[in-house]
């Protein structure tokens with residue numbers, strides 16, 4: 001039976017950089033606190049002329065161009081985001097129009113920071129069955145931050161990552177999507193999220209007056225504890241289901257939440273930090289975009305080689321958490337648009 005195959009990867013990080021020092025001019029924080037607690041040095045922020053659809057389209061086009069694949073051969077365009085273009089229609093419809101995927105069906109999915117892996121798990125059987133898909137994880141989280149809440153505002157950034165997927169038994173070789181698992185616990189839904197603007201807390205004049213009602217709410221220490229335990233656990237469960245052990249894994253690709261979480265997951269899983277990818281220092285937590293951006297950066301840095309096995313783990317609002325194995329048959333073409341030279 002065929003698997004889903006990643007034929008190419010595209011990444012887009014907006015050119016505007018917000019450093020920790022820039023944040024300290026805006027709120028009572030400093031570079032030392034942010035780096036010690038999170039490992040984050042800077043994050044990207046979408047410009048006033050950019051939206052979730054335009055940022056998604058850039059990552060999508062990067063993936064299409066890398067594979068020299070024509071958009072009108074796509075069957076599906078799927079955007080995973082918690083910061084959509086509009087309430088309705090789906091952000092994916094704007095992307096479909098912008099990249100010229102006339103034949104495709106377009107839909108959005110929302111799953112917090114685990115959403116990209118969840119979306120991949122939902123859509124992979126379609127790719128395995130012969131459909132050609134773009135799965136794009138995008139977030140403009142700097143548009144949803146409460147700049148008066150210093151413990152949350154310093155953590156997040158903007159970006160998009162896109163996978164072009166098709167069946168493993170026809171078309172090019174690339175990275176095979178292996179076994180994966182995901183799970184949710186809705187009893188924790190008030191701990192991390194953006195509660196206002198939906199039907200439970202509609203926007204009223206009173207709500208508009210209070211800036212924090214339009215922004216992300218997070219109880220940081222509780223998120224930290226659950227994120228570490230649940231990502232480590234689901235990563236181990238996926239390995240067990242696939243009858244693999246850690247020695248057979250070349251890279252762990254964790255959700256880029258923050259470096260302390262990544263380090264704690266590394267210790268709990270019991271793998272050397274040299275086999276755990278992190279670029280959180282430069283891009284911060286980009287939510288649904290995080291795994292796609294990380295993999296696009298890994299390909300740009302030529303860290304991924306044929307024959308390798310990658311284990312990804314993610315956690316976010318919901319709570320939802322997920323883990324996914326990837327098997328590298330061949331290194332797929334990729335394009336990571338990030339506008340600046342690596343420090």
Ligand SMILES: CC(C)(COP(=O)(O)OP(=O)(O)OC[C@H]1O[C@@H](n2cnc3c(N)ncnc32)[C@H](O)[C@@H]1OP(=O)(O)O)[C@@H](O)C(=O)NCCC(=O)NCCS
Pocket residue numbers: 028029030033034037038113150151152154155218219220221222223224227257258260261285315316317
């Ligand atoms: C947010 C987080 C970094 C805070 O770290 P922490 O060690 O738990 O810090 P606390 O919230 O206990 O705050 C410690 C102190 O630092 C202060 N502080 C918080 N944010 C600060 C900032 N940006 N700059 C300076 N001081 C800050 C607090 O006000 C508190 O001060 P006090 O002791 O005088 O009250 C940490 O809880 C965390 O990483 N949580 C997970 C967040 C995350 O990754 N979410 C997304 C997951 S998908």
